[in-house]
Amino acid sequence: MKPKHLIGSIFFCLLTWALSGIWGCNGVLSTSDTKAPQPFRNLGDSAHYVGITACKGCHSDKHATFIETGMGQSFHLADRKYSKADFNNVKPVYDKKNDLYYYPFWKNERLHIQEFKLRGRDTIHNRIEQISHIIGSGQHTNSHFWMDGQHLFQAPLTFYTQKGIWDLPPGYEDFNTHFNRKIDIECMSCHTGMPQTKEGSVNIFNKLPLGIDCERCHGPGSLHIKEKTSGIIYNTNKQADYSIVNPKRLPWKLQVDICQRCHLQGNNVLKPGKKFTDFRPGMHLDSIFSVYMPSQKGDKAFVMAGHAERFQMSACFKGSNKGDLTKYNANINFTCINCHNPHVSVKKTNQELFNNTCKSCHQPKTKKSKHEGCSLSESIRGTQTCVGCHMPSSDTRDIPHVSIHDHFISRTNTKYNLQINAKSKRISTGEITGLHSVNSKNLSHRELFNAYVSYFEKFDSKMLYLEKAKAFYNDPSVELATKIQYHYNLREHASIIELWETGITEEERSELLSDAWTQYRIAKAYDLNIPSQVQKALSHYEKSCDAMPWNTDFTAEYTNALVRAGRIGQAKEMILAALKHQPKSELLHFNLGNCYYRENNLSSAMKEYETARSLNPNSQAVLVLIELYISVGQKDRAKAMYDRAKQWADPAILRGWSF
Numbered sequence: 042m043k044p045k046h047l048i049g050s051i052f053f054c055l056l057t058w059a060l061s062g063i064w065g066c067n068g069v070l071s072t073s074d075t076k077a078p079q080p081f082r083n084l085g086d087s088a089h090y091v092g093i094t095a096c097k098g099c100h101s102d103k104h105a106t107f108i109e110t111g112m113g114q115s116f117h118l119a120d121r122k123y124s125k126a127d128f129n130n131v132k133p134v135y136d137k138k139n140d141l142y143y144y145p146f147w148k149n150e151r152l153h154i155q156e157f158k159l160r161g162r163d164t165i166h167n168r169i170e171q172i173s174h175i176i177g178s179g180q181h182t183n184s185h186f187w188m189d190g191q192h193l194f195q196a197p198l199t200f201y202t203q204k205g206i207w208d209l210p211p212g213y214e215d216f217n218t219h220f221n222r223k224i225d226i227e228c229m230s231c232h233t234g235m236p237q238t239k240e241g242s243v244n245i246f247n248k249l250p251l252g253i254d255c256e257r258c259h260g261p262g263s264l265h266i267k268e269k270t271s272g273i274i275y276n277t278n279k280q281a282d283y284s285i286v287n288p289k290r291l292p293w294k295l296q297v298d299i300c301q302r303c304h305l306q307g308n309n310v311l312k313p314g315k316k317f318t319d320f321r322p323g324m325h326l327d328s329i330f331s332v333y334m335p336s337q338k339g340d341k342a343f344v345m346a347g348h349a350e351r352f353q354m355s356a357c358f359k360g361s362n363k364g365d366l367t368k369y370n371a372n373i374n375f376t377c378i379n380c381h382n383p384h385v386s387v388k389k390t391n392q393e394l395f396n397n398t399c400k401s402c403h404q405p406k407t408k409k410s411k412h413e414g415c416s417l418s419e420s421i422r423g424t425q426t427c428v429g430c431h432m433p434s435s436d437t438r439d440i441p442h443v444s445i446h447d448h449f450i451s452r453t454n455t456k457y458n459l460q461i462n463a464k465s466k467r468i469s470t471g472e473i474t475g476l477h478s479v480n481s482k483n484l485s486h487r488e489l490f491n492a493y494v495s496y497f498e499k500f501d502s503k504m505l506y507l508e509k510a511k512a513f514y515n516d517p518s519v520e521l522a523t524k525i526q527y528h529y530n531l532r533e534h535a536s537i538i539e540l541w542e543t544g545i546t547e548e549e550r551s552e553l554l555s556d557a558w559t560q561y562r563i564a565k566a567y568d569l570n571i572p573s574q575v576q577k578a579l580s581h582y583e584k585s586c587d588a589m590p591w592n593t594d595f596t597a598e599y600t601n602a603l604v605r606a607g608r609i610g611q612a613k614e615m616i617l618a619a620l621k622h623q624p625k626s627e628l629l630h631f632n633l634g635n636c637y638y639r640e641n642n643l644s645s646a647m648k649e650y651e652t653a654r655s656l657n658p659n660s661q662a663v664l665v666l667i668e669l670y671i672s673v674g675q676k677d678r679a680k681a682m683y684d685r686a687k688q689w690a691d692p693a694i695l696r697g698w699s700f
């Protein structure tokens with residue numbers, strides 16, 4: 042087999058790992074909806090974000106306790122003092138599926154993570170990256186980020202504080218993305234102060250504050266500060282200061298929306314024209330995005346970052362928040378802040394506070410009691426607390442080695458009942474019947490189609506989701522871009538081409554020309570459907586790169602096609618430019634190797650393929666190297682590459698060689 046064929050045939054489907062969404066959720070709930078206008082003046086463009094230090098000067102008391110909380114410490118630079126991990130006698134973590142080891146260590150006060158592979162006594166792969174950030178306060182975990190040039194990625198090792206162990210990050214046990222998991226705006230918009238990405242990029246950040254800050258719950262602060270410094274002061278005991286949002290002045294539903302902006306993790310589908318950074322406290326969350334979770338039969342398990350959904354399933358929540366949607370009355374309504382003061386860590390919160398909240402509504406029958414007291418006799422309850430039984434701590438389904446508190450307060454979900462029922466496995470994963478939205482109702486067919494297609498693509502590739510999507514396909518509201526995405530996920534490339542060439546108007550076509558993902562999918566369709574149509578594919582790859590010039594995956598796909606079309610000079614120029622902002626892209630090095638190979642510059646080609654291989658032990662570059670080393674008479678090296686490829690490559694590809 043000739044390597045030139047390899048270059049053409051092995052390069053498709055490089056992007057699948059780029060789309061790995063990991064954390065899934067479940068449950069059922071309906072919410073009510075009013076669009077009462079809010080009087081707060083920092084909801085619009087008149088106010089901007091100023092950062093936590095600006096608030097510290099006047100609210101030093103709030104600042105001092107807030108920075109001790111999980112939210113205040115959610116994201117840090119990788120400094121020793123922010124790491125909660127144990128570095129004594131660490132044994133490398135072994136990923137059995139991929140036969141790889143992971144090891145964390147400090148060198149010159151910089152944290153590093155090493156990935157290596159052993160063959161007998163030899164280390165046949167060794168990659169070390171310096172860690173840039175720690176995500177997770179350590180309440181549950183410390184996960185780690187690294188930067189390839191300007192691009193932010195997750196590193197494949199996490200410390201689980203509750204069990205005190207190192208292991209692969211959540212999700213990596215099924216699908217190890219190595220050092221390649223991109224950290225995007227969706228992820229960071231839940232984990233820190235208001236971030237901003239560079240236009241046309243996925244994971245280059247212009248702004249990346251360290252830690253969730255005041256303005257995520259109070260809204261942008263510039264207007265408030267301007268008024269306070271110019272002496273406009275209200276007596277906030279008597280009246281609201283509308284220059285900034287005090288969540289306690291919001292109706293209960295908008296209050297919950299602030300917390301569930303982040304504490305509700307599912308498939309977040311943006312409304313047309315909206316961005317993840319558009320939500321501001323005081324807005325209705327469903328005006329920015331809808332959150333979808335799979336509906337499951339009889340499932341009682343719960344997930345990390347699912348607190349908002351679980352809590353809203355409770356009879357306490359439903360029963361207390363029925364009436365007036367325009368106000369919040371702490372004596373009647375029941376929201377997160379009845380129990381949580383977000384400026385104080387739960388670790389420093391007196392447990393009595395939680396129990397007193399329960400008792401403020403539930404008392405044994407007297408004239409004064411609002412609701413029924415506990416039906417379990419006091420002799421059985423003993424000294425145990427209300428939340429100890431009714432909000433039991435348990436292992437979450439989606440995160441290994443982590444336990445959180447179930448916020449579904451119910452009669453059946455108590456620790457006492459769980460113990461009785463533990464043997465009958467009442468907590469089981471039910472059959473998935475579809476998706477439901479936790480925060481929106483009256484969903485259009487367009488939105489549902491969107492939700493199903495993106496859920497399949499980002500979270501779970503069960504055909505069920507695309508089958509559900511199909512029911513809405515012909516609805517006139519469904520967008521062309523999503524139809525193309527639908528066919529793309531079904532690998533119906535001919536359908537994409539047909540839609541593009543004959544199924545749409547000129548106007549629609551010109552609109553889609555600046556949609557990077559749609560252009561990429563059309564390019565792929567031409568490339569995969571009719572390989573001789575690489576010319577047609579090229580123009581669409583080019584459009585995807587024009588729309589997202591900083592997306593290295595698009596650059597890699599485009600330049601790979603350019604090489605196949607013989608446009609080596611152009612490919613080389615683009616690759617070298619992209620390597621300046623992402624120097625460790627395996628795909629770019631592989632493509633550059635292809636360029637040199639086509640130019641018959643074998644030594645440079647080998648160097649690039651070796652670089653690609655050092656970044657990924659399973660790189661296709663290994664296969665090309667077998668051939669290259671044979672052609673320059675280095676049989677031993679060729680055999681070494683062949684032995685490696687045997688671990689993972691398709692035997693059909695290897696059949697051409699024998700050693």
Ligand code: HEC
Pocket residue numbers: 091092095096097098099100255256259261262263265266269270273274275276277280281282283285286287
């Ligand atoms: C120059 C001093 C100053 C700075 C800086 C400042 N505040 Fe205030 N803030 C005050 C004063 C004084 C009050 C109470 C009187 C008032 O609201 O007019 C107040 C009140 C508030 C309230 C309560 C409003 C209400 O209606 O109950 C919130 C919430 C608040 N500040 C948040 C913030 C946040 C968040 C920041 C940083 C973005 C910030 N403040 C920065 C001086 C300041």
Ligand code: HEC
Pocket residue numbers: 109110111112114115116176177178179180181230231232233253257258288299300301302303304377378381383385386387388
């Ligand atoms: C910008 C996203 C965001 C918003 C808004 C938000 N949270 Fe959080 N919250 C988080 C994240 C992320 C964590 C976990 C941080 C960590 O430990 O690394 C967290 C942790 C917590 C914790 C546990 C940590 C501790 O030390 O107490 C509580 C309690 C909490 N949030 C309550 C709330 C409540 C109540 C609201 C609404 C008033 C809210 N959060 C709004 C993202 C958010």
Ligand code: HEC
Pocket residue numbers: 111176177178179180181182183184195224225227228229231232302303304305306307345346445
């Ligand atoms: C919709 C908001 C949201 C998104 C998106 C999200 N997270 Fe989270 N994540 C949370 C919240 C909220 C918690 C805290 C849950 C708790 O304490 O129970 C959390 C917990 C975590 C923790 C554990 C922190 C600790 O010590 O408690 C890590 C690490 C983490 N997320 C990483 C990520 C990464 C990496 C991404 C993106 C690839 C991501 N998350 C996407 C909201 C989100």
Ligand code: HEC
Pocket residue numbers: 093096097100103104107112253254255256257258259287288289378383384
């Ligand atoms: C996770 C959400 C959240 C974050 C982050 C947050 N707050 Fe608050 N804040 C609230 C809520 C909820 C209330 C209303 C609490 C109540 O009175 O029950 C509040 C109330 C306030 C008040 C007015 C009430 C009072 O007690 O004076 C001030 C001032 C304030 N916050 C300042 C800050 C500052 C400064 C920061 C950052 C250091 C901050 N907050 C971070 C949620 C948050």
Ligand code: HEC
Pocket residue numbers: 300301304348349350352375376377378379380381387388395398399428432444445446447448
């Ligand atoms: C009835 C009281 C109550 C209400 C209401 C409540 N929580 Fe909690 N929450 C608790 C208790 C109790 C804990 C465990 C505290 C501890 O660790 O001791 C907790 C812990 C948490 C944690 C830390 C992770 C964990 O599960 O241990 C987060 C995050 C959180 N709550 C978020 C929320 C959010 C968001 C809401 C509203 C949607 C909310 N809570 C409403 C009582 C409450």
Ligand code: HEC
Pocket residue numbers: 356357358359360361372373374375379395396398399400401402403411412413427428431432450451452453
């Ligand atoms: C703001 C008031 C309020 C608070 C605070 C409150 N509840 Fe409730 N709770 C209710 C209402 C309303 C119902 C519905 C039944 C009724 O009307 O009595 C209810 C129902 C219940 C039920 C029966 C649920 C079922 O599945 O039938 C349990 C158990 C319960 N609450 C426990 C608690 C515990 C434990 C706490 C504290 C963690 C708590 N509640 C806090 C208002 C409240």
Ligand code: HEC
Pocket residue numbers: 396399400403413414415416417421422425426427428429430431452453455456457458
């Ligand atoms: C030892 C565990 C335990 C403790 C502690 C506990 N409960 Fe319960 N509670 C239960 C169980 C179990 C049930 C359900 C009994 C049943 O339905 O058979 C229950 C039922 C309830 C109900 C439903 C009553 C009804 O008839 O609808 C309420 C309300 C309630 N508990 C509130 C509380 C409050 C408030 C506290 C704290 C003062 C508390 N519980 C402490 C285990 C506990």
